[in-house]
Amino acid sequence: xxxxxxxxxxxxxxxxxxxxxxxxxxxxxxxxxxxxxxxxxxxxxxxxxxxxxxx
Numbered sequence: 176x177x178x179x180x181x182x183x184x185x186x187x188x189x190x191x192x193x194x195x196x197x198x199x200x201x202x203x204x205x206x207x208x209x210x211x212x213x214x215x216x217x218x219x220x221x222x223x224x225x226x227x228x229x230x
Contacts, residue, residue, distance in 0.1 A: 179193050179198050181202055182194060
């Protein structure tokens with residue numbers, strides 16, 4: 176049987192891919208609080224450079 180995505184215990188079919196409602200709620204909280212956010216690297220906007228040169 177597969178492991179719980181949060182704690183590593185065996186999954187419960189009712190809460191798949193988690194073992195319990197608690198682990199499912201922990202995962203939901205991480206999504207809602209931004210815990211799973213993907214870090215972004217902002218690139219320089221070429222239009223900003225054009226505006227500075229025109230000043």
